[in-house]
Amino acid sequence: MKKRIQSILAGILLCALLAGVFSSCSTTGNSAPEYKANADGYGLYRYTSTSTEESFTVPDTYEGKNVTELMDFSFSNAEYLKEIYIGKNVKTIGVWAMTNCQKLEAIYVSEENPYFKSVDGVLYNKDMTELLVYPNAKSPIVTGENGETSGGEFTVPDTVLSIRANAFYLCGNLRLITLNEGLEKVGDKAFLKCTGLESLTLPSTLKEIGTDAFSYLDNAKLTTIEIPASVEVIGDYAFFSTASSVQKVIVHKNSEADLKLGTDWLPNQVNSINQAVPVEYVGEN
Numbered sequence: 001m002k003k004r005i006q007s008i009l010a011g012i013l014l015c016a017l018l019a020g021v022f023s024s025c026s027t028t029g030n031s032a033p034e035y036k037a038n039a040d041g042y043g044l045y046r047y048t049s050t051s052t053e054e055s056f057t058v059p060d061t062y063e064g065k066n067v068t069e070l071m072d073f074s075f076s077n078a079e080y081l082k083e084i085y086i087g088k089n090v091k092t093i094g095v096w097a098m099t100n101c102q103k104l105e106a107i108y109v110s111e112e113n114p115y116f117k118s119v120d121g122v123l124y125n126k127d128m129t130e131l132l133v134y135p136n137a138k139s140p141i142v143t144g145e146n147g148e149t150s151g152g153e154f155t156v157p158d159t160v161l162s163i164r165a166n167a168f169y170l171c172g173n174l175r176l177i178t179l180n181e182g183l184e185k186v187g188d189k190a191f192l193k194c195t196g197l198e199s200l201t202l203p204s205t206l207k208e209i210g211t212d213a214f215s216y217l218d219n220a221k222l223t224t225i226e227i228p229a230s231v232e233v234i235g236d237y238a239f240f241s242t243a244s245s246v247q248k249v250i251v252h253k254n255s256e257a258d259l260k261l262g263t264d265w266l267p268n269q270v271n272s273i274n275q276a277v278p279v280e281y282v283g284e285n
Contacts, residue, residue, distance in 0.1 A: 035062050036071070041089070043069030047078055054103075057085040060110075072096040079103070082137070086123075088112035093123075093132065095165045095187075102170070104135040119157070128159040134168045141175050141196055149175065152196055156180045163190045165210065172196050179203050186213045188235065195219040204228045211235035211262060218243040227251040229283070236262035243270065246277055254283030 033056075034046040042062045056075075059067055067087060072094030075084065078101045086093075088110040098104065106121030116132070117124050123133040134154065141152040152175030156163070160180055165187035168174060174194045179186075181203045188210035191197070197220040202209075207230055214225075215237050222245055227234070229252040239246070244267035253259055256279075266276035 035067070037065075038069055040068040040091070041065035042067050043071045043092075044074045045071050046073075047075045047081075052080060054080055055083040055085070056081060058087045058090060060087040060089050068092060070094060070097040073099070075104075076100055082106070083108065086110065086113065086116060086118075091115045098133050098135075099166055099169050100136070102136050105137045106135055107133060122154075124157075124160070128157055130162045130164055131156060131160050131167050132164045133166075134171060134174075136171050137173060138171075140173050152176065154178070156183065158182055161185070163187055165189055166192075168194055170194075179206075181205055184208065186210055188212055189215075192216060193218075197222060200225065202226065202228050202231070204230055206231055208233045209235060209238045211237060212240070213238050215240040217241060221245055223247050225249045227253070229253060231259065233260045234262055234265050236265065238262060238265040239267050240264050241267040244268070244277075245270070249277055249279045251279060251281050252283065253281055255281050258283065 033044060033048060035042040036045040042065055044058060044067060047056060058070065061067060066089040068089050069092040070090060073096050075081065075098045076096060080103060081101055082103050082105045084107045086107065086109045090113060107118055107123045109116045109118040115126055117126050117128060121135060121138055122131065124131055139152050139154060142150050152173050154174065155178040158180050160183055162185040166189050167187065168191045169189050170193050172195050175196045175198050177197065179202060182205050183203050184205055185208045189212045190210060191214045192212050193216045195218055197217055200222055206228055209231060213235060218241055225239060225246055246267045249266060266279065269275045269277050
């Protein structure tokens with residue numbers, strides 16, 4: 001638990017520093033985006049915008065050289081950005097490049113880009129075996145006059161084998177997620193703080209659940225989590241939360257010895273600091 005508290009504090013400090021960096025950028029008015037030289041040309045280092053700018057196109061070139069990279073945090077905390085257009089020469093996108101863009105509705109990619117692809121505003125690698133980024137504001141949850149909810153639904157395409165780290169990070173609008181049969185890996189922090197989730201079914205093909213993959217779903221309506229028999233690795237704090245609605249975890253294994261388990265991977269019981277929810281192992285043997 002001490003290690004977890006240190007990790008949380010480090011995360012809070014990182015967010016605070018980033019907020020300071022980007023808020024200071026936003027006060028500079030019409031500041032131009034910043035680029036840094038790399039081995040292939042240039043990478044977009046920091047996007048800056050006016051307070052009303054809602055779209056940005058990553059150029060194919062900068063100062064006569066190809067723009068080949070979107071560096072970590074290049075778009076993070078872009079407060080008003082709704083659309084990002086990725087040019088044909090970009091071949092590397094950092095896992096933190098588009099985190100916490102709370103108004104981002106869609107990411108588009110040039111059809112000439114050989115590395116990435118966009119389908120319905122969601123970013124994938126070119127052959128769609130990896131889902132890279134789901135925009136924070138893609139599918140807002142709508143509440144009807146009688147309190148019924150709609151929207152916030154997404155089905156992962158059948159081709160996807162891996163969901164990359166941070167792919168759905170801070171997607172509070174995500175209510176229902178259908179993970180495809182064939183999916184093998186959910187990366188670190190992939191669904192961190194997706195607080196609107198109402199259900200979660202892990203596919204029978206899943207092998208690895210990353211660190212913090214489903215942690216801090218504090219307002220989610222999940223009561224039970226089932227870990228399929230196919231899972232081999234569960235990372236540190238994978239389902240960790242101190243305010244979760246989860247009451248039980250069912251693992252389709254004979255015992256914890258059949259898994260590689262990380263530190264504090266379970267959610268805590270409600271109103272309990274150190275007591276994890278019960279785990280039931282239901283292996284066939």
